[in-house]
Each structure stands twice: as C-alpha cells, then as structure tokens.
Amino acid sequence: MILIGISLTVVAYMISLYLSKRFRISLMNPILISAAIIVATIYWTPLTYELYKPGGDAIVSVLGPLVVVLAVPLYNNKSVLLKYYKAISVGIMTGVIVSAVSVVGISLLLNLEADIIWSMLPKSITSPMAIEVAIMLDGIVELTVLFVACTGILGAAIGPSVFQLFRIKDDTAKGIGLGAASHGVGTSKAVEISGEAGAASSLAMVLSGVVTIVIAIIFVRII
Amino acid sequence: MKLFMQVIKEMVIIMVIYYTGLFLSQVIRPIILIPGNIIGMFILFVLLNMGILKVDHIKKVSSFLLKHMGFFFIPLGAAIYVLVDIVQPIWLQIIIVIVLTTVLVMGLTGKSVEWMMKKDKNKEVRQ
Numbered sequence: 001m002i003l004i005g006i007s008l009t010v011v012a013y014m015i016s017l018y019l020s021k022r023f024r025i026s027l028m029n030p031i032l033i034s035a036a037i038i039v040a041t042i043y044w045t046p047l048t049y050e051l052y053k054p055g056g057d058a059i060v061s062v063l064g065p066l067v068v069v070l071a072v073p074l075y076n077n078k079s080v081l082l083k084y085y086k087a088i089s090v091g092i093m094t095g096v097i098v099s100a101v102s103v104v105g106i107s108l109l110l111n112l113e114a115d116i117i118w119s120m121l122p123k124s125i126t127s128p129m130a131i132e133v134a135i136m137l138d139g140i141v142e143l144t145v146l147f148v149a150c151t152g153i154l155g156a157a158i159g160p161s162v163f164q165l166f167r168i169k170d171d172t173a174k175g176i177g178l179g180a181a182s183h184g185v186g187t188s189k190a191v192e193i194s195g196e197a198g199a200a201s202s203l204a205m206v207l208s209g210v211v212t213i214v215i216a217i218i219f220v221r222i223i
Numbered sequence: 224m225k226l227f228m229q230v231i232k233e234m235v236i237i238m239v240i241y242y243t244g245l246f247l248s249q250v251i252r253p254i255i256l257i258p259g260n261i262i263g264m265f266i267l268f269v270l271l272n273m274g275i276l277k278v279d280h281i282k283k284v285s286s287f288l289l290k291h292m293g294f295f296f297i298p299l300g301a302a303i304y305v306l307v308d309i310v311q312p313i314w315l316q317i318i319i320v321i322v323l324t325t326v327l328v329m330g331l332t333g334k335s336v337e338w339m340m341k342k343d344k345n346k347e348v349r350q
Contacts (some may be wrong), residue, residue, distance in 0.1 A: 009294070009297050009298060009301075013294050030294070031297055032300065034294075035297055035300030035301045035303060038298075038304075039301055039303060039304045042301075049305060052298075052301070055298075056297075056302075057298065059294070059295055060295065060296075060298050060299060062295065063296070064260050065237055065241040065260065065288070066292055066295060067258070067263065068237055068241050068264050069237065069264075069281070069288050069289060070264055071267035071271065072271075072278060072281070072285045072286075074264075074268055075268060075271040075278065078272075084336075084340070086339055086343060087339040087343065090335050090338075090339040091333070091339070094335040098332070099328045102324040102327050102328070103320060106320045106324060107316075107320050110316040112313060112316055112317075116309075116313065120320060120321075123321065123324075124325070124328055127292065127293075128292070128295075129261075131299075132258040132261065136258075142299045145299040146300055146303060149296075151321055151325055154321060154322065154325050158329075159329065162329045163330075166330035166331075166333060166334050168330070169337070170333075170336070170337050172340070173333040173334075173340070174333055176332055176333060176336045177328075177329040177332045177333030177336070180328060181329035182329070184292065186329075204332075210264075217256060217257055220256055221256070
C-alpha cells in the first residue's frame with residue numbers, strides 16, 4: 001500500500017528533475033512539477049488519492065531532520081556572516097518584518113480569511129521551517145508548501161527586475177534579498193549572479209527562517 | 224561497502240542530533256514551544272563551531288538532503304487535489320499577495336543591506 005505513493009512520488013520527482021535540467025527556466029520547480037504529475041495521475045488513472053496518501057504521508061513523516069542539516073550552510077558561510085554581520089542583521093530583520101506586515105496587510109485588504117493568511121505568512125522562508133511556523137499558527141500546512149514553492153519560483157524569476165527597480169547594485173545585497181524573499185530557489189538564482197551573492201543568499205535563507213520562527217514562538221507564547 | 228557504512232554513520236549522527244532536539248523540545252514544552260528540529264539545528268551548529276563535529280563527518284548525507292529537500296514536500300503539494308475547493312475562489316487574491324509581497328520583501332531587504340553597508344563604509348572613512 002505504502003509503496004504505491006512512494007514510488008509514484010519518486011518517479012514524478014525524477015521526471016521533474018529531468019525537465020528542470022532539460023529546460024533551464026525557473027518555472028520548472030521540482031515540487032510543483034512533481035505535484036502536478038501526481039495530481040494528473042490521480043485524475044486520469046484508476047489510482048485514487050486514498051491509494052496515494054499512505055505513501056505520501058510516509059515521505060512527509062521523515063522530513064523533520066531536514067531543518068537540522070540547514071546548520072551546514074550556516075556554518076560554511078560563517079566568514080561572510082562575521083564580515084557583514086551588521087548589514088545582514090538589518091537586512092534579515094527588514095525582510096522578516098516587511099514580509100509579515102505586507103502579507104497580513106494586503107491579505108486583509110483583499111478580504112482573505114484568517115487560515116489562508118496564517119498559511120501564507122511563512123511563504124518567504126524555506127519549506128521545512130515554513131511548515132513549523134504554519135503548524136504553530138494553525139495554518140494549512142499543505143497550502144503553505146504551495147505558497148512557498150510559488151514564492152520561490154516568482155522571486156527567482158523577477159529578482160533581476162526587482163534589483164533594477166530598487167537600484168540595488170551590490171552582490172551581497174542582492175543575495176540577501178533573494179534569500180530572504182524566496183529561500184532556496186532564490187539562492188540557486190543568487191549562485192548564478194556570483195559566489196558572493198550565493199553565500200549571502202544561503203545565509204539569508206537560513207537566518208530569516210530562524211528569525212521568523214523565533215517571532216512565531218514569541219507570538220504563540222503571548223497569545 | 225565503505226560508502227554504505229559512511230552513509231549509515233552520517234545518518235546516525237544526524238538522527239541522534241535530531242532526536243536530542245525533539246527530546247529537549249518536549250522537556251521545555253510547558254514553558255515555551257520551540258520546534259525540536261530547530262533545537263537540533265542549533266545543536267549541530269554549536270558542535271560544528273566547537274570542532275566536536277566536522278562538516279566532513281556528515282557531508283554526504285547533508286549535501287544529499289539539501290540538494291533533494293524538495294522531494295519531501297511533493298506529497299504536501301499534491302494535496303492541492305483535495306484542497307482545490309479552498310483555493311479556487313481566491314486564487315487571484317493569492318497571486319496578488321504573493322507578487323506584491325515578494326517584490327517588497329526582496330527590494331526593501333536588498334536596499335536596507337546596501338544602506339547599512341554604505342553607512343559602515345562612511346564611518347570607516349571618517350575614522
């Protein structure tokens with residue numbers, strides 16, 4: 001039973017990896033492409049969602065340790081962190097606050113409901129950390145994952161235009177912006193800009209995740 | 224065989240740290256809720272900094288997991304199949320929020336970093 005979901009996910013993932021290598025455009029996000037393949041399979045073949053779910057749940061149940069290994073990029077880029085610690089701290093705080101305020105503000109203006117807003121709140125941080133925040137805030141974890149993936153793709157795609165619009169020229173600043181706004185997908189874009197931008201971006205990805213979680217912890221504690 | 228043993232060893236190290244984090248999270252739960260894996264990440268960072276663990280000790284498994292992190296989230300993404308009724312009436316609003324906030328976060332973050340760097344540089348020049 002469990003093997004059906006696992007093997008379908010593995011096959012979908014391998015197809016998505018092939019596609020993202022073949023067509024090097026950021027729209028080819030493995031999570032979204034794989035999810036689309038699975039949804040199409042469920043829709044058009046006798047395989048039902050109920051048959052898929054046990055295997056899917058098994059995969060999700062082992063994602064906990066992913067956050068632990070995020071300590072590695074943090075450690076590897078420690079020298080960049082120490083060199084620019086002031087600028088990076090200011091950038092991360094700005095990113096996290098702007099993200100929270102703008103998500104809640106614009107969502108309220110557009111009449112979105114509370115559970116959607118809570119699910120959207122951590123969309124700029126890396127998935128394993130975002131789902132922890134979604135769980136703490138009682139959001140819908142599955143929606144959070146989709147919002148996170150969309151934000152990643154979008155951020156990587158529009159990054160260069162955003163930097164032009166805001167007249168940002170420094171590579172480290174670009175990297176922090178990409179990492180803080182669109183986590184891992186943004187970081188892979190930053191790596192293309194330069195090594196400096198890539199290092200700054202992976203730092204920003206981990207740190208803005210940590211800061212968001214700390215704020216969520218305090219928020220939940222007060223309420 | 225040697226590679227296999229290395230991978231097992233690395234997985235054991237990461238899992239021990241992960242479960243230590245989960246355990247500590249349970250212990251402090253009555254006071255404050257901190258996700259166990261965040262505590263685990265903090266433990267690993269401290270161990271690396273103290274030199275007790277080297278990146279080489281967990282290199283294979285950690286780089287594999289970082290590279291293929293997305294795989295573990297696919298089933299959650301596929302759950303759109305059962306959540307489509309929630310998203311369908313509000314998809315346009317969601318896209319507007321994602322586009323506007325992503326531009327704002329990226330632009331203002333980058334701008335604030337540049338501003339702080341310039342400020343620091345000016346200070347150095349004056350000194």
